[in-house]
Amino acid sequence: MSFFTSLSGLKAAQTDLNVISNNVANTNSTGFKKSRAQFGDLFAAAPTQQTKSVAGQGTRLNGITQQFTQGTLQSTDKTLDLAIAGDGFFAVKGQPPRQDLTFTRNGAFAVNNNREVIDTIGSTVQLLPVDANGVATGTTAADMFDFVLPASDPADPAALLANISINNEGVVSATFSNGNQMKVGALAMASFAAIEGLRPVGDAHWQSTGDSGPAQINQAANGPLGQVRSGSLELANVDITEELVSLISAQRNFQANAQAIETSNTLTQTIINLQI
Known part of the structure; x- marks a missing residue:
């Protein structure tokens, strides 16, 4: 024995x-x-x-x-490098045909040829609709939409996109060459009742399970979600x-x-x- x-x-x-x-x-x-x-x-x-x-x-x-x-936040000075100071996750959707919804802490985002903001594995970052004050008007998975950079001012097509900024509440603002500004949306953030129940799928991505409970969607700076830090990345907590x-x-x-x-x-x- x-x-x-x-x-x-x-x-x-x-x-x-x-x-x-x-x-x-x-x-x-x-x-x-x-x-x-x-x-x-x-x-x-x-x-x-x-x-x-x-x-x-x-x-x-x-x-x-x-x-x-929480991992250490490292400054990168790149607008689309995003880190979370809190317990939330970025919601991202996979490419067709599956379009699986996953959640990540890796905010090293970039723009593809279709002007979609994607993560390191090609999943599209999700946004929530906001009002003129930058407050989310919908906080369910059904309200989410793909983060796509506008090419020009909808009210003046000749005015091209000049700059993008993201505040601590995850609100994305676009500035055009004519000086006009537009709120594109707020980053869709997720929290879970039992975070340890999430299923890892690699590349710092997780899926919700019965053990974790469904994702609670909202914009940053609400509850345990924490704030978004533009121009920073979260390092491994090792x-x-x-x-x-x-x-x-x-x-x-x-x-x-x-x-x-x-x-x-x-x-x-x-x-x-x-x-x-």
């Missing part, structure tokens, strides 16, 4: 090493959230058996959870020193369990070699 007990420890240490290595590998990934492996002990005894005489059966993986703590210390600890655990297996093997071989 000691073989299997130590084997469970080896598997746990290997999983821990994999999780920590992934954290270290993504130190420079914008919007990345570190993960942590959680383990529990294995114990089994018959209903009538005294538990004081029963040893445990090792350990098992209870789950790998992501830590959604402390490289902490991860390296954890890596050493996981390596020691692996070596200790491997030594326990070797010891069990030696004892078993000794018993086999006994001559009656």
